[in-house]
Amino acid sequence: MAKKQRVIHTCTECGYSSPKWLGRCPECGQWGTLQEETPLAAAAASGPRGAQPVTALAPASPARPITAVDAAATDTLSSGIAELDRVLGSGVVPGSVVLLAGEPGVGKSTLLLEVASHWAAHPGRKALYVTAEESAGQVRARAGRTGALKDSLYLAAESNLDVVFGHVEQVAPSLLVVDSVQTMHAPGVEGVAGGVAQSRAVTAALTTLAKTTNLPVFVVGHVTKDGNVAGPRVLEHLVDVVLNFEGDKQSSLRMLRGMKNRFGATDEVGCFEQTADGIREVPDPSGLFLSHRGQTPDGSAVTVAMDGVRPILAEVQALTVDPVNKSPRRVVTGLDANRVPMVLAVLQARCGERTNDKDAYVATVGGVRITETATDLAVALAAWSSLHERPLPTKTVVIGEVGLAGEIRRVPNLARRLQEAARLGFDRAIVPAGETVRAAGIQVHGVSTVAEAISLVGGA
Template structure:
């Protein structure tokens, strides 16, 4: 007699499975996300092996071959034509790879991938763009606005996965883009589009299609309110590459970061700018943040931040004024709101600069967000400059972490930061007292914050 299969309850947010219904998921903490489903009955050769029985397996579609016989052609990369995207991917798309690009609504995911499809079509690779969220007319209007029209770029407004497979069989494209994976529906699978079962089945089927045909597939993914990829975590395990496209809606700057990459590093960052004509890659992000900078104003300091392994010059501005209320304010934008008040306290206690009776406004320029401690010295010297109404020397960068005792601590990648500053024409730098091998820039070393301030006058 066949054993009765009991239903289970699966969380639609994280994929947690519970034998009974719960109001709140123990894994992710979300309420009302556990949905009832019936697991498939086990069977076949694998189930028989568990019981100690040996049964004939299925005939392989292709025989196993020695690894030395696998052609190197299967590992070649296909450049997308967008340098910043290729940087994050690791030189380009690998045949048969599946890339999941996630991001908040309106950040520009569809616009960027439409540009990728157009560039692929221009390289004699037939591209198929599957849109399940918008109509064909909407995508056509965007392509016309961004200059992404091409005769080899095919558009299919479909949400049924079987129909998409039919388009693939008819066109035999060299590149497939699916926008988005949470809106696709697989026939024969329980659940609504975007649910745990559907998202898992759609991603698994598209991954199998990519591996069996060698066609690279790019998927658009939604994100939750916490910034994570929507749906079960298994989606990130099924695909080869997971990218996060992020940016502040109040700024035109967009950053593409690698979260997972089976073919390259995950510490590379691609920079883009949202314009009226689409997404424009920014090969020199430092110029984007400093392009407005003319004469050096007081209350301003330039530092070099590291985003992954990429050094980016950024400007930190500070404004100190007499307080309006009884308690002085500390308003921070683009920096660590807990770190900046600490640096201001050290500036007063260790360098003798009165900051406790002033309102202090500290911010980065251009919408850049920096959370690393290497900007401590820039915050301190920009505040000092505002207090004394004296601008810092021109063409100077300041880099260093400030300790509670007022000491300057070294930061990682100092030589790379200084090399980037020298490349952009900066001639002087104040850094912690540590070994430096960078050339092309005059480096002044300081052991304490007070000593760094004294170097400004020398």
């Protein structure tokens, strides 16, 4: 009697495996995500005992001393988009696989279409854009709208991975874009497109193609509602670079962040703007957030936040009004919603400002999101400015973390923050006391407490 083949059930969201089907995944808590699979190990386990020893195979090329390996093989090539090159390290590495993840509608396909167009604009380069989600006509229409039409940019609407490899042989591109990995299908592999087995097989095949032909590959990946890359975590381990393209749908600002990078650091951030003509890079995001500023209004303070290693000047606005209801409201946009009420409480307890009987609305300008504590002092001074209807001194930046005792704590990368402020024309900075950092063209004032900072701006 033939032995029944063993079957496992694998979650399509997190990769959790179970010998029996479950309605809800115990690992990630998702419903209806466990799919039946036949593991490759089951076939080996069903064979006869006492397997033959493994036969050694002659390598195609002998191992070489590491000093004999040509370093030019890892030289980077410019993608034509400086913000993307910044996040990648210094450009596109031949033979690398880059996974671009992001929420639906954030602009992943548009960005990679721009990348393929800029790549094809270089003499002697070809780019192949494979779409499995849209028709060729839809991509052609978007390329015409964004000015991405190039004779060296080839387009194929195909979801069969074997056919995609056939297109690669015919076109012989120097860049391949696949949109997306969850919609591609690998023949001969069980499971539906987007499942664990299919996503893993497609990614592994594309990685093998990139390594054997030295062809750089960009792959679009979907994300779950939690913001993680959809599919098993093995996808992120197979690729060389994982980029996350994020942004608020109500704002035109888009940020490209490196989550994993085998060729560079992951603390660089690229800034883009979504427009009717496509996605354009923003080399100076600080100027974007402050371009509208004229006379400084009350309830406004400028701070310098760090996004990775990139300093960005941002405006923090506060509005304090008499409450509509008995319980005062705290409405926060673009900042830590738990941090702002704490700063307002310190402002009342340590500085004598009546914030508990006011509705407080605190927000950043331009759609920028700031989560670091270095903006605490800017929130405090913006709220003080709104309470007294007195604007802060012009061309002044405020940097510092506020403690519960009202003290101002030091923040990292102060020198780089001050250099960015001086570059944009600010001539005065309020920072934590004890800092010895200076920047050309900017006057630095150190303060120990929030009350001291209020006294400084109130007497200006």
